[in-house]
Amino acid sequence: MCGRFVSASPPDELARYFGAELPDQPIEPSYNVAPTSEVYVVRKAENSDGVAVRQLSPLRWGLVPFWAKDLKIGSKMINARAETVLEKPAFKKAFARRRCLVPADGFYEWAQVQGQKVKQPHYIQRADGEPVVFAGLWERWWNNDDDGSRDESRPAVETFTILTCRPNGTMAPIHNRMPVLVAPKAWDNWLAEQTTDEYLMSLLQPAPDDLLVTHPVSTAVNSVANNNRALVEIDEGAVGA
Secondary structure (H helix, E strand, C coil): CCCEEEECCCHHHHHHHHCEECCCCCCCCEEEECCCCEEEEEEEEECCCCCEEEEEEEEEECCCCCCCCCHHHHHHCCEEEHHHCCCCCCCHHHHHHCEEEEEECEEEEEECCCCCCCCEEEEEEECCCCCEEEEEEEEEECCCCCCCCCCCCCCCEEEEEEEEECCCCCCCCCCCCEECECCHHHHHHHHCCCCCHHHHHHHCCCCCCCCEEEEEECHHHHCCCCCCHHHHCECCCCCCC
């Protein structure tokens, strides 16, 4: 799974990297993104001239289906399993038409250590220092009236989830799942509305073993109250450091 990650790159750098338009309102960088946090995603949109462009947009982490009664369900939908995304009612419509890319500097995962009750957190990033790019799905949700009718005067809440798959050789010793990473050559097809399920499913595979590197970090990352660059630094006293 993917339960915490780092989204600290400036929006102008991300916009250049993805060839995307900047958001209207910047959001604060985070070294400890947790569910319900707002972070940048990249998705297709139309600009003022009606031309399709990539757009950098701040969305809330934890997908809330359009049919949900309230936002709370999003906390349980931070990840979507690649193996069942075509079947699950919460995800299948978003998978068909509302896919996005979720840029991150890296992500955290926790490994069980023999003889210890507390799991060891690890920071995972690309070996070449480039951003990791998660495969995501997004939705737009309205807080409807009690009778189920939509009040368009209320602002919509836009949310996303991160797709996960079985681990590659680098991740397997740490966890039995990993986020799906989308290579640059597949970005356009992933974002395009008209893409076949067969092709999309072919992308939902573990990343190459040599793409990622990992190192143990302090258990300070366990608390969402901690949010600074020190969280990603290697913990010299950790097992396996």
